[in-house]
Amino acid sequence: MMTDKEWPLYEVFIRSRSGLSHRHAGSVHAADDQMALDHARDTYTRRSEGVSIWVVRSDRIVASDPAETAAFFEPAEDKIYRHPTFYDIPDGVENL
Amino acid sequence: MSTDPRLIDYVLRLGDNALVLGQRMLEVVAAYPELEEELANANFALDYIGQARLFYSYACQLEGNGRSEDDMAFLRREQEFRNLLLVEQPNGHFGDTIVRQVLFDVYYLALLEALKHCKDTGISEIAARAEKEVRYHLRHGAQWLVRLGDGTEESHNRVQRSLEQLWRYTGEMFAADELDAYMLSSYDGPDLEAIGEQWREQVGAIVAEATLLLPADQVMTSGGKQGIHTETFGYLIAEMQSLPRSYPGVTW
Numbered sequence: 001m002m003t004d005k006e007w008p009l010y011e012v013f014i015r016s017r018s019g020l021s022h023r024h025a026g027s028v029h030a031a032d033d034q035m036a037l038d039h040a041r042d043t044y045t046r047r048s049e050g051v052s053i054w055v056v057r058s059d060r061i062v063a064s065d066p067a068e069t070a071a072f073f074e075p076a077e078d079k080i081y082r083h084p085t086f087y088d089i090p091d092g093v094e095n096l
Numbered sequence: 097m098s099t100d101p102r103l104i105d106y107v108l109r110l111g112d113n114a115l116v117l118g119q120r121m122l123e124v125v126a127a128y129p130e131l132e133e134e135l136a137n138a139n140f141a142l143d144y145i146g147q148a149r150l151f152y153s154y155a156c157q158l159e160g161n162g163r164s165e166d167d168m169a170f171l172r173r174e175q176e177f178r179n180l181l182l183v184e185q186p187n188g189h190f191g192d193t194i195v196r197q198v199l200f201d202v203y204y205l206a207l208l209e210a211l212k213h214c215k216d217t218g219i220s221e222i223a224a225r226a227e228k229e230v231r232y233h234l235r236h237g238a239q240w241l242v243r244l245g246d247g248t249e250e251s252h253n254r255v256q257r258s259l260e261q262l263w264r265y266t267g268e269m270f271a272a273d274e275l276d277a278y279m280l281s282s283y284d285g286p287d288l289e290a291i292g293e294q295w296r297e298q299v300g301a302i303v304a305e306a307t308l309l310l311p312a313d314q315v316m317t318s319g320g321k322q323g324i325h326t327e328t329f330g331y332l333i334a335e336m337q338s339l340p341r342s343y344p345g346v347t348w
Contacts, residue, residue, distance in 0.1 A: 007130070028132050029130065029131075029132060030132065031243070032243075034239055035239065035243075038132075038136065038235075038236050038239070039132035039133075039136070041232075042132060042135050042136040042139055043132055043135055046135075046139060
C-alpha cells in the first residue's frame with residue numbers, strides 16, 4: 001500500500017579531508033540507512049566536499065535542552081584556570 | 097601509425113551506449129518523487145553524458161577529419177547509432193528504470209573493468225574514470241531493486257514484470273559480433289562470453305536477494321549493434337537532436 005508518510009530524516013556529517021573531523025553538513029530524507037548514505041553522497045559531496053560521510057537518524061540524536069543552558073554551560077565561564085594560558089612558553093617553541 | 101577505422105567504430109559504440117542511456121535518464125529530470133533521488137538521477141545521467149563526450153572526443157581525435165563530439169551526438173542518423181537496445185528502452189515507471197539500470201550497469205561495469213586493461217590507452221583511460229562512476233550507480237540501483245523486490249506486494253509484482261519485459265534485450269550484450277571479436281583479438285578487449293557468465297552470476301545474486309525470479313530463457317531481441325533500433329528510439333533521437341537540427345551551427 002502506498003502511504004503519504006515521509007521518509008525519516010537523517011543528519012549528515014562530512015569529513016572534508018583526512019585529519020580533519022566530521023562536520024555537520026545538513027540533512028536528507030531516506031527510507032533506510034544505506035539510502036541515507038547514498039542521498040548524503042549525492043546531495044552533499046557533488047563538488048568534492050568530502051572523503052568520509054556519517055549519517056545518523058535525526059531522532060536518534062540526544063540534544064541538550066535549551067532551557068538548561070544556564071546549568072549546562074555557564075559554570076564553565078568563570079573557570080579561567082581550565083584554559084592553558086598560565087604557562088611560560090619556552091623560547092623556540094612555535095605554533096603552540 | 098595510420099588510424100584503425102574499426103577502433104573508431106568501437107569507440108563510437110561505447111559513446112552511443114553512454115549517450116543514449118544518459119538521454120533517457122535526463123527525460124525524467126524534475127519528475128522524481130523525492131528531492132534526493134532527483135539529484136542522484138541527474139548526477140548519474142550527467143555521468144553518462146560525460147562518458148559519451150570522452151568517447152566521442154576520442155573518436156573524433158582518431159578520425160582526424162574535423163568532426164566534433166557534437167557532430168557525433170547531434171548530426172548522425174538513427175541507423176548510425178550502435179547502442180544496445182536495452183539502454184534505449186523507455187523509462188516506464190520507476191521500477192522499469194531501476195531494472196534497466198541494474199541489468200545494464202552490471203554488464204557495463206564488467207566491460208569497463210576489461211577495457212581498463214585493453215591495449216588502446218585512449219580507451220583504457222576513459223574506462224578507468226568511468227568505472228568508478230558506474231560502480232556507484234550499480235550500488236545505488238541494486239539497493240533499489242532489492243528494496244522494491246523485497247518491498248510491498250505491489251512493488252514486488254511490478255518490478256518482477258519489469259524484469260520479464262526487459263530480459264529479452266539482455267542477450268545482445270553478450271552476443272559478440274565481428275567487431276567485438278576483433279577488439280578481443282587485436283586489442284585484448286573484453287571477452288563477452290566471460291562477461292556474460294559473470295553477469296548471470298551477479299544479476300542472479302541481486303535478483304535472489306530481491307526475492308524475485310529470473311525470467312525463463314527466451315528468444316533474445318537484438319539489432320542495436322547493427323543500427324537496427326526499437327520503435328521508440330526515433331523519438332529519442334528526434335527530441336535530442338531537434339535544436340541543432342533546427343538551428344544548424346547554433347551555440348549554447
